[in-house]
Amino acid sequence: MSRILVAMSGGVDSSVAAALLKDEGHEVVGVWMRLHDVADSISEFKKSCCSLDAAEDARRVAGQLDIPFYVLNLEREFDEGVLAPFLGAYLDGTTPSPCVDCNTTVKFGALLGQARHLYDCDAVATGHYARRVVGEDGQVRMLRARDGDKDQTYFLYGLRQDQLHDARFPLGELTKPEVRAVARRLGLATADKPESQGICFIPDGDVRGALKSRAGWEPETGPVLDANGTRVGEHAGAAGYTPGQRQGLGISLGSPRYVSRVDPVTNTITLGRREDLETTAFEIEDVRFVAEHGHDRSFRAGVRIRHRAEPIPAWVEPVDATEPERVGRWTVRTDTPVWAIAPRQAAVLYDGDVCLGGGRIARPATGTSQSMAASAPGLVTTVAS
Amino acid sequence: MPIYLDHAATTPLRPEALEAMLPFLGEQFGNPSSPHAWGRRARAALDDAHERIAAAIGAGPREIVITSGGTEALNLALKGAAWAGKARGNQILTTAVEHHAVLHPLQQLGKFGFEVLELPVDRYGRVDPDTLGAALSDRTILVAIGHANNEVGTIQPLVDLIARVRADGPRGCLVAVDAVASAPYLPIDVAALDCDLLAIAAHKFDGPKGAGALFLRAGTHILSQQQGGSQERFRRAGTEDVAATVGMGVALSLAVEERDEVAGRLGTARDRLIGALTSIDGVELTGHPTDRLPGLVSIVARGVDGASVVLKLDLEGVAASVGSACTTGSAEPSHVLRAMGYPDEEARGSLRLSLGRTTSEADVDAALDIVPRAVLAAREGARRVAAGRAPVETGAPG
Numbered sequence: 001m002s003r004i005l006v007a008m009s010g011g012v013d014s015s016v017a018a019a020l021l022k023d024e025g026h027e028v029v030g031v032w033m034r035l036h037d038v039a040d041s042i043s044e045f046k047k048s049c050c051s052l053d054a055a056e057d058a059r060r061v062a063g064q065l066d067i068p069f070y071v072l073n074l075e076r077e078f079d080e081g082v083l084a085p086f087l088g089a090y091l092d093g094t095t096p097s098p099c100v101d102c103n104t105t106v107k108f109g110a111l112l113g114q115a116r117h118l119y120d121c122d123a124v125a126t127g128h129y130a131r132r133v134v135g136e137d138g139q140v141r142m143l144r145a146r147d148g149d150k151d152q153t154y155f156l157y158g159l160r161q162d163q164l165h166d167a168r169f170p171l172g173e174l175t176k177p178e179v180r181a182v183a184r185r186l187g188l189a190t191a192d193k194p195e196s197q198g199i200c201f202i203p204d205g206d207v208r209g210a211l212k213s214r215a216g217w218e219p220e221t222g223p224v225l226d227a228n229g230t231r232v233g234e235h236a237g238a239a240g241y242t243p244g245q246r247q248g249l250g251i252s253l254g255s256p257r258y259v260s261r262v263d264p265v266t267n268t269i270t271l272g273r274r275e276d277l278e279t280t281a282f283e284i285e286d287v288r289f290v291a292e293h294g295h296d297r298s299f300r301a302g303v304r305i306r307h308r309a310e311p312i313p314a315w316v317e318p319v320d321a322t323e324p325e326r327v328g329r330w331t332v333r334t335d336t337p338v339w340a341i342a343p344r345q346a347a348v349l350y351d352g353d354v355c356l357g358g359g360r361i362a363r364p365a366t367g368t369s370q371s372m373a374a375s376a377p378g379l380v381t382t383v384a385s
Numbered sequence: 386m387p388i389y390l391d392h393a394a395t396t397p398l399r400p401e402a403l404e405a406m407l408p409f410l411g412e413q414f415g416n417p418s419s420p421h422a423w424g425r426r427a428r429a430a431l432d433d434a435h436e437r438i439a440a441a442i443g444a445g446p447r448e449i450v451i452t453s454g455g456t457e458a459l460n461l462a463l464k465g466a467a468w469a470g471k472a473r474g475n476q477i478l479t480t481a482v483e484h485h486a487v488l489h490p491l492q493q494l495g496k497f498g499f500e501v502l503e504l505p506v507d508r509y510g511r512v513d514p515d516t517l518g519a520a521l522s523d524r525t526i527l528v529a530i531g532h533a534n535n536e537v538g539t540i541q542p543l544v545d546l547i548a549r550v551r552a553d554g555p556r557g558c559l560v561a562v563d564a565v566a567s568a569p570y571l572p573i574d575v576a577a578l579d580c581d582l583l584a585i586a587a588h589k590f591d592g593p594k595g596a597g598a599l600f601l602r603a604g605t606h607i608l609s610q611q612q613g614g615s616q617e618r619f620r621r622a623g624t625e626d627v628a629a630t631v632g633m634g635v636a637l638s639l640a641v642e643e644r645d646e647v648a649g650r651l652g653t654a655r656d657r658l659i660g661a662l663t664s665i666d667g668v669e670l671t672g673h674p675t676d677r678l679p680g681l682v683s684i685v686a687r688g689v690d691g692a693s694v695v696l697k698l699d700l701e702g703v704a705a706s707v708g709s710a711c712t713t714g715s716a717e718p719s720h721v722l723r724a725m726g727y728p729d730e731e732a733r734g735s736l737r738l739s740l741g742r743t744t745s746e747a748d749v750d751a752a753l754d755i756v757p758r759a760v761l762a763a764r765e766g767a768r769r770v771a772a773g774r775a776p777v778e779t780g781a782p783g
Contacts, residue, residue, distance in 0.1 A: 029700070070696050113773045118693050118766035119700065 002122035003027040004168060005115040007107055008062065008069070010054030013127030013171060015061040015190045016179045020170040021125055022065050029121065030062040030069040033111060035078040035102075036201045060189040074110050081105025083201065087215040090207060093264035094344035094363065095242040097155075098199060103128075104158040108167055116166065123166045128152045130355075131172035132164055139291040140164040142355040147175040154307045157348045157358035158288050208240040222267035224251060227260065227276050235269050238262050244277060244340030258340065278337035283319060284347045284359030285329045301349040301356055305338050311350045312338055329362060387702040388748045388755075392589075392680060392741030393535050393566065394706055399591035399742070401639060402632040406593065409628035417625055418614065427627045434634030438598050441637045442564075442583065443574040450599040450620045451630050455565035455586030456486040458599035461621065462561045462582040463490045463529055465607030467499055470526030473557055476500045478520050479529040480541075481724035482510045487529050487563055488720075500524075503724075509673040510539040510725050514549045521554045528560050532567035536708040536721045536737060537672030538681030540571065547579050559605065565589055565597075569640055569741075570648050570679050581605050585637070587629065591742055592636030596629035643742070651680035651740045654749040658682045658738060661753050665760060671722060671735065680740035683708065685727060686760050689734040694763045703755055706737045736760070 006018040008030045022028045032055045055071055062069030082101045089096035107126055115121035129145035130153045140161055145151040159167065171179055183191035202210045211217035219237020226232045233251040235241075241249075245259040249269070260272035296318065302311025312334045319329040332347060341347075341361050348358035389397075409430060415423025417431045435446040452458040467477060479491055481503040488503070495501045502520055504512050512530070521528075528550050533540045547560050561582035564573055569590035575583055582605070587596035601607065601620065613622030640647075659682050662668050667687035686694070691707040698705045708719050718732035738756065740749070 068699060070699075073692070110770070113770040114693070114766075117769040117773065118763060119697065 001025050001027065003029065003120060004123045004125050005029050005031060005111070005119065005121040006125045007111060007127075008032055008058035009127065009196070010057035010061075010190065010193075011127065011196055012183050012188070012190045012193050013129075013179060015058070015127070015188050016174075016182050017125050017127040017168075017170040018061065018067065019065055019182065019186055019188065021168070022067060028065070028067045029119065030058065030065075030067050031072045031111070032058040032069070033078075033106070034071055034073045035075060035106065036083065037075070038201050038203055057190050057193065064186070064188060072111070072114070074106055077110035078102070078106050078201075081109060083214070087211060087217075089344045090211055090239050091215060091217060091264065092344075093238060093262040095342035096344055097346040097360070098201075099155040100158050100346050103156050104163070108159055108163040112163060112166055123168045125168035125170055127171055128156060128169050129171050129174075129176075130156050130169045131353075132167060132169060134165075135291075142290050143172070144350070144353045144355065145169075145171070146173050149308070150176050151308070153350075153355040154304055154346060154348050154358075157290065157346065157355055159290070160288070161291065164290065208237065211239055220267060222269070224249060225268060225270045226253065226257070227270065227272045232271065238264060238267050238269050241269055243342045260340075274339075277340045279334075279339075279341050280337050281331060281333045282338075282341050282347075282364070283326075283329050283331050283362040285362045287328060287330050287357065287359035289357035290355055301351055303332050303334060303338070304348045304350065305341050305345065305361065312336055316349060330359065386751070387704070388751055389704045390738040390740060390744070390748070390752060391704045391706050392744070393737065393739035395588045395594065396569070396591045396741050397743055398588075398593055398632065399636055399639065402592055402636040405635040406628040406632040409631055413627075415627075417627060418616065427625075430631050431625055431627055434630045437634035437638045438585075439600075441573070441641045442568075442585070442600060443576050444600050445603060447618065448575075448600055448603055450601055450617045451625060451633075452597045452599055452621060453595055453626070454588070454597040455563075455584055456597075458584035458586070458597040459484075459486045459561075459563055459565075460490045461610050462584055462599055462601075462607065463487065463527065464494065464610055466527045466559045466561060466582065467494050468608040469606050470557065470559065471498075474522075474524035474526045474555070476502065476522055476524040477527045477529065478502050478504060478517065478525060480504045480506055480512050480531065482506050482534055482536075482539075482721045483529065483531050484535055484563060484565070486565075487531065491529065506724050508726055509676075510534050510537050510721065511541060511673065511676075512546060514542065514545045517546055518549045518553045521550065521558075523555045525554055525558050528554070528558065529563070530560070531563040532573070533564075533571065533678050534672065534721060535566040536719060536735075537683045537725070538566075538677035539672040540567070540676045540678065543578060551579060559607075566678065568637075570644065570651070572644065575600050575602070582607070587633035587636055590636050590640040593629045593632040595626060596633040598633065640742075647742050648679040651744065654740055654744065654746075655680055655682055657749060658740075658752060658756070659684075661757050662686075662760065665757055667764075668760065671725070671727070678739075680744070682738040682740075684736050685722070685731050686734040686736065686764065687731065688767060689736075689760060689764045690767060691733060691735040693767070694736050694759050697759045697763055698756065701755055701759070703752065703759075705756070706739070708735050708737045 004021050004026045006028055008014045018028055018030055059069050082098050085101055086096040086098045112124045115124050129147055129150040131143040133141045142153055144153050198205050221234050221236055222238055223231050224233040224235050241259050241262050243259050257271040258277055260277050261270040298315055298317035301316050303314045304311045314332050314334040317331050319326050319331050343363040344360050346358055347361050349356040413426055415427035417428040435449045439446040439449050477499055491501045504516050506512055532543055550560055559581040562580045564583050565586045568585040581602045583600040585598050588594040609620050611622050616622050662684050663670050668684050671683045671685055695705050695707055718729045722732040
């Protein structure tokens, strides 16, 4: 029995997470994090008390479970750790992974810090679908969830050992239908609530609108180029586009074209045919490994470049660190092509079910095609254990 | 053993009130407007409650309008007076430290052509009568002032303020008093105060929730805010909540009887708590040191998030508050502390303990042990959270 803080979003997953921990006999404390002002701005009465539907759902479930429940204000921490990097990434022509940042800096960052130091809690639990295993060596490892379709380790790879040590994922061994069944059996208010979609702080999905209103972005028109460099149109501001995107440019060139590259310096968007966006080699930076693996040489891993994508077998090898800015970078060479990699998005590495860690996709060197020559790795001696 | 120290939010229903209410939740279900025995019994109980409430504040029974609570009484008083006085002027004066049940209705009136002025207050939350005097104009139709502040407990120099309105204000200018926070603990005499309107709420003096009353001086015209039947002499249409009104009447009568004893006892306990808390480094009393509600302890603690102290205390079974009862987690600091000149960073460290009639000596002894410890632990925790944040946020490869 320990005191566990559960981050309750008002959805069915975190509701059931709280219920399961309570059932195990833990002292469960429910919190709903107020992270941004969106709930206010879409409310009829700005800043009105208790207009927050999600918080009310979480509170209702906490009431049903008879656990203490609080609203914690983490707006400042969310702004620094998630929102500012999100806006910065798009303005820089890259594609952010806000959920990764939220897990590392807010849920298992600021919230975990408060849970430990202010509220004497032993752990923070969430409704994430992931499994954690504490090895005999004391290292915590993270495994893909039993429900492969719901697995959320892609968003959790960035957690350090001390964060993982105090993290709890009660849903890791359950499938989504099983979670719903638990919620229904307990009569939880959120049992049949639909999945949340999209980015929580941009409920209307208008990223470009958010860049204007929250980051003061003043878009300037610029050229849209085809893969061969021919100017084929004009865009109304390059930020907010992401590789693989088809819609929104209003350009028709016979065969389908996709955004292949966004360059904020020249304010240029480059298009490509589907095959132009295929890649078998790219670099990742800000790499973190979940546990100590002794990886200083090449190893085999499955790589996921977006949530829920099937991991693609690949070689992962350290980049020669003779150039200072490339220290800590690794090269990923996939056995089969991956499509539409987006710089700054997370690339996460797996050994079977084990999540090894990951990094952010680095922007390819300027002026070269995104596709690098696929070559077999050279001196390969180690394989991921 | 849980300890309830949030009587400024609400109080437990006292058994005598509950007992008086029960028949009207059971077999005495009649509508007071009905012309038969059931109706007459309900009417008699309602009349008795009006008389009790009137007697408690020095009013006549026909000067009492029963409402659903303090908020409704204030809305009726302020909007009713504003619209009724519109022919004479459009200026409304209030103070920057009023409860939202005063400020928000007035802000709404501000959207309909009324000019609302929120008077500044001093470090303790008091309005200087000279400030009020200077703001009065021949267009002033209403002055709305809280008798005592619900967040910091400061008692306004109400007699002086109202005297100034009478001396310097235009004829027909109405004075509305929010006595919701003060009614349980301070003597209230509407004749001595010379106010035109005064609002109270039953659940602050051990009565039921959902009941309040507005004193409306005989001959004073306000525009009713809900129309329908002839209830409350057309001032407030709608079938009365007889049980709640009866409970309010009993609770207020008893509160007046016991007032001196309770206020004396709570004042002593309050001062013990204030002494213990302000002996902590970086803890300051908010509100006036002596002119304050007897049961109200309010502080700001440097380097502390008041919300985290409230949370910690709750986990230990102690009910406290940051000053108001809002639960949306808004980071907006208290408008009261802001008006009193506290910077937002200091206002974040606010904590309120409010004692009540049922607070025991043992409760206070336990609080003297638990609360200062929680404040210190919250400060130490905040320091460690801040120290631990840096590496978490740099995103350094692990």
